[in-house]
Amino acid sequence: MKALRFERSPARFAAAMVAGRLAGGGGATVGPLRLRDIDDVELPGPDWVHIKPRLAGICGSDLATVDGKASRYFEPIVSFPFVPGHEVVADLIEPAGSSGTAPGSTGKPDGSHRVVLEPVLGCVARGIDPVCPACARGDLGNCERIAFGSIPPGLQSGYCCATGGGWSTAMVAHRSQLHPVDPAMSDEAAVMVEPTACAVHAALSSEITDSDTVVVLGAGTLGLLATAAIRRFTPPKTLVVVAKHDHQRRLARQLGADTVVAPGEIRRAVRRATGSLAIGDGDVVRLCGGADVVLDCVGSSASVADSLDVIRPRGRVTLVGMAGHTSLDLTPLWQRELRLQGAYAYGTETLADGTRRRTFDLAFELVAAAQLDELVSATYPLRRYAEAIAHAADAGRRGAVKVAFDLRQEKERNR
């Protein structure tokens, strides 16, 4: 099979850090990521199946990994070498003689069915019984056993040496990870389901009420999806989105933002949206009030600082983007009694009416309703991976949102 594989190589990792600093995605050419012909991944257990990725997205966390920017926090919960790619729509390859089909899927003549991967490797996928309390609640993203069980450490498919990943022609998945795709849904829509699930979880875990002023910082893929998720599942009084580029502004508005502002305008915009007072003689030096909820979909020191700048006392900041190492003044967190929380992955959500639903089910709904397939801006074959990663790293400036690998025409081998 053909795969982009991330190998443990300190020298290449250092080179990726340098190249990544010079240009986003630069680590792809000199770092530990390599296009390889490798042996097919073996099934780790009886409930595992082979899948053939059709489209696999490039995510912000993938880019951080490729450019050597990912936190060392991940070291004990990934296993090398791994094939990245956790935003995946794939064909399910039923084992010979199997009669089982994924519920709701349409069989193809070659015996495959389209599925979306829910990549978190929780207790069930790891063959752990009884499952941990988080998995028992359905909160897979909070699984307490991600380095244990029948497969090596790996918080998700795409970071585990035993599962392979979406940036390849083949990988394996536990049946519990697979969601059938309706025939009417395009591959482009289906590949947006996983990041949409992240956004849905972020929106619903932020405890937004209909009287809140909510800020979404950043209008890349996650920011736009969070905007759509908030608008659909937990609409606030006012939704302010910070967008840097024209196409992001247009999409943010289309997906439900009430106000879209440029990054440098956020303090003034929040002040006005909330009617709060500000310290400063015409300049907003500091807000006295602020937004009720901020979703930081950037994850940089600057964006976290911005979040703390525009949140009201006792407000809630949700880190949706992977923040990594940040340097910031926590005084406002203390003085204003703020809540700073993360939103990682997905599992099961509690809706306003108290019902509990799988995040992926909500994400499927949202992708279809908001036509999120439109956010897939460009696809590349694996051999052009450096170009693809550079495009994804510079998506905003280049008028793109989601960049993905298209594996539908990909040959199994390079030669």
Next chain:
Amino acid sequence: MPRPGFVLDVDRSTPPILFHHGEGFRLERLPADRSRVIYPAEPLPALRHPDEAIRQALCNPVGDSPPLPELLRAGMKLTIAFDDISLPLPPMQRPDIRQRVIEAVLDMAAEAGVDDVELIAALALHRRMTPSELRHALGDRVYDAFAPHGLLTNHDAEDPDNLVELGTTDAGEVVEMNRRAAESDLLVYVNINLVSMDGGWKSTATGLSSYRSLRHHHNVRTMEHSTSFMDRHRSELHHSNWRMGEVIRSSGPRIFQIETTMNNNVFGTEGPMAVLQKREWEWTARDRVSFTAMRKGLEQLSAANRRRIFQNWKAPHAMTSVQAGEVEAVHEVTLEHTYAQHLVPVEGQTDILTMGLPYICPYNVNSIMNPILVMCLGLGYFFNLYRGKPLVRKGGVLIMSHPTPWEFHPVHHPSYIDFFEQVLAETTDRHEIEQRFEKSFAEDEWYRHLYRTSYAYHGVHPFYMWYWGSHALAHLGRIIVVGGDVRAVRRLGFQPASTLTDALEMASDVVGRDATVTHVHNPPILMADVT
């Protein structure tokens, strides 16, 4: 004898024409044989003895009014209100007209034994005047006698305790007024009537009122129906103020109105700026050298330094008339004097109107001309400087020249920043802006705080600037800004052009290739009397 304004037909021998361009200038060649330039009149003679003229006016009022001395008595409550920093433009050399008039009024009050006197800067929703600005306008003697005792104040339109509702007009307009002024035995209002829009009932009904009152005439509908707001008899803005004046007359204080007009001597007849007041073909070799040196010198300076130089300019313009007494009678006389200086007869409309916008408008004295003010100066003030018909035909093109920097004075214009960043980013439609955004800006607690305690224009003020252009926006087919910041110009909803040639090319899409062009050579101020 000063020469009147006139219209020059441009031919191949016409030299390049001066366009003001913010804190700079451009020399532009207009297309021969289809262009004309409207020049303002030369400055009318100044009153030879202004202090005596003022005293004569106070003692010989027009209309149904006793002389001022007869209205003054010991024990009375006297309030003197005066025009704020927005007049005159540019600020004038000392002594300011307000100082001359107010000193004369105070002398008479003192002779009559009046000791309860307060002075109020009638600024409506404009920013408060600083102590140094008040000192410049009123002179040291008046300032030092009143300010330290709290008897010289800026009108506060957001102080509920200091406002009083006088009634409602037949059209349902609420008339609210400064309490001290309303409850005085006599309110003396001191005007500087720079243009024909100024004065009359607008002085008190607007200058001493509140948002509750102003919203009745500072709105899109009124401004669209003011054709123009410089022509008081065809101005819905003035009709509304006159209706409010009826309420003030019946329920408010007795008013003694003093109006003054001034001449066109903006840049002086001597000195570095004098060339700006001359007609180009009359420039001497010395004028050309001094103009070139001035232009090149300015180009070497930073924008902040250029601004500082221009904002420090104090104009030598002088008083040409003073009249006092009953509001409407006074104002009719004033209009005659204003028109005598400003009106220039013009035959027929044009396809393309060009104008060079200078560095100053009523709302950026000692401040920054931000993009919203550029719009207001061009589409509001300059476009409306006509009587009869607009200079440009319906569906025609307006070309303005101004750098239009994306820059704001945060202390003076905080709500402008938000209007520009947040409102205009969403829409430039004046009706939508009014409906969706005005109220929240007008009632914003922070803007209110800054207006009352700092030097900020009221939160709603940028909306009024936008509405000021309503008539032009409804009338024009395209608006082009030459030499402006491209992003800022686009945010305004206008089209940017690098050169006048480019702008004329762009205009031809709307009005054709042989379109007529008219340039208003303003300032000094002119008002086209279009037949």
